[in-house]
Amino acid sequence: MNYTEGMLKEGALKDKTIIITGGGTGLGKSMTKYFLQLGANVVITSRKLEVLQGTANELMKETGGQVLAVQCDVRIYAEVESMLAQTIAKFGKVDVLINNAAGNFISPTERLSARAFDTVVDIVLKGSYNCTLALGKHWIKEKQTDKVVLSIVTTYAWTGSAFVVPSACAKAGVLAMTRSLAVEWAKYGIRMNAIAPGPFPTKGAWDRLVPGAFRERFDLQKQVPLRRVGEHQELCNLAAYLISDYSAYINGDVVTIDGGEWLQGAGEFNMFTEVTGDEWDAIEKMVRGAKSE
Ligand code: HXC
Ligand code: NAP
Numbered sequence: 001m002n003y004t005e006g007m008l009k010e011g012a013l014k015d016k017t018i019i020i021t022g023g024g025t026g027l028g029k030s031m032t033k034y035f036l037q038l039g040a041n042v043v044i045t046s047r048k049l050e051v052l053q054g055t056a057n058e059l060m061k062e063t064g065g066q067v068l069a070v071q072c073d074v075r076i077y078a079e080v081e082s083m084l085a086q087t088i089a090k091f092g093k094v095d096v097l098i099n100n101a102a103g104n105f106i107s108p109t110e111r112l113s114a115r116a117f118d119t120v121v122d123i124v125l126k127g128s129y130n131c132t133l134a135l136g137k138h139w140i141k142e143k144q145t146d147k148v149v150l151s152i153v154t155t156y157a158w159t160g161s162a163f164v165v166p167s168a169c170a171k172a173g174v175l176a177m178t179r180s181l182a183v184e185w186a187k188y189g190i191r192m193n194a195i196a197p198g199p200f201p202t203k204g205a206w207d208r209l210v211p212g213a214f215r216e217r218f219d220l221q222k223q224v225p226l227r228r229v230g231e232h233q234e235l236c237n238l239a240a241y242l243i244s245d246y247s248a249y250i251n252g253d254v255v256t257i258d259g260g261e262w263l264q265g266a267g268e269f270n271m272f273t274e275v276t277g278d279e280w281d282a283i284e285k286m287v288r289g290a291k292s293e
Pocket of ligand 2: 021022023024025026027028045046047048049051072073074075099100101102103123127152153154155196197198199200201202203204205
């Protein structure tokens with residue numbers, strides 16, 4: 001048994017219908033596959049229908065599960081409502097929303113046009129609140145309980161990060177929404193949680209954040225105390241747990257899965273990780289020898 005294997009019991013998500021925005025690629029696609037293996041029906045949505053249909057066909061064949069591919073730009077509320085209607089027409093109900101769709105690229109902020117800033121914030125923040133609002137209104141109106149919204153944020157939602165400022169602003173907003181609604185909507189039987197991943201290689205993220213030769217120059221593994229990037233299955237295991245009934249008492253939390261990356265950047269003296277045993281002997285001698293004035 002290890003971290004590249006599925007963790008939950010067979011059938012743990014049986015009869016659940018799960019909407020995953022941005023479910024045709026990257027981490028969304030990996031989650032779709034695992035949730036199908038656990039018995040769920042999955043609705044995947046994004047702007048590119050061809051990509052979604054390709055993923056749906058591939059994963060239905062591989063797992064024998066049911067996938068509905070729906071074109072939906074999460075920035076447009078009417079499209080979100082239509083996607084919800086199509087989901088209900090096909091599966092009769094929805095149990096889980098995963099706010100996974102995102103837009104991002106690396107850039108000095110002063111080089112961004114106002115439209116570039118809007119583009120990222122609209123996909124990440126507006127997209128997440130559009131979907132959350134549409135689903136929440138539906139569940140509350142229909143008096144349906146035991147529902148879950150899980151949002152994929154990232155650790156710089158609370159630390160901030162240079163060169164991805166629109167994304168940092170938007171992810172911070174999604175986290176604030178998660179914590180706020182965890183309290184407000186608990187009485188309706190809706191749980192709100194988030195996952196904050198560190199680096200998990202995907203084409204979408206890597207091509208836009210560490211393009212070309214910068215991938216070698218800025219080796220992301222070096223920023224991680226565990227000295228590796230994440231395996232998709234690790235994130236899928238955590239997501240499956242957080243949307244399953246096993247996590248019924250977890251509400252309003254954000255679970256970090258980053259190998260300790262953000263703390264390595266945060267600790268005042270973390271650079272001493274590089275110090276050798278001989279150097280520690282010398283340091284101890286100097287420190288013990290220091291006399292206060
Ligand atoms: C400066 C840029 C730019 C760049 C686009 N723009 N790329 N400005 N530097 N590299 C500007 C454009 O000039 C335009 O402004 C505005 O942004 C919108 O660009 P479009 O190409 O028209 O937008 P669109 O086709 O909607 O594409 C959205 C996108 C694109 C965000 C720009 O990258 C995309 O589709 N991304 C979706 C997938 C994605 O980003 N995945 C990565 C998520 S990773 P003007 O003013 O010229 O019109 C992630 C990881 C977080 O979130 C944490 C990692 C550890
Ligand atoms: P990805 O493959 O690029 O996924 C992003 C998805 O969002 C794409 O499928 C894209 O599809 C969709 N999308 C973009 N704009 C949309 C819109 N307006 N409406 C609907 N869908 C839209 O990247 P990923 O790495 O898997 O990222 C998945 C999530 O994990 C994101 O929330 C990201 O911020 C988060 N995350 C990733 C990492 C990492 O290391 N990979 C780390 C931390 C957090 P279309 O282009 O077809 O619309």
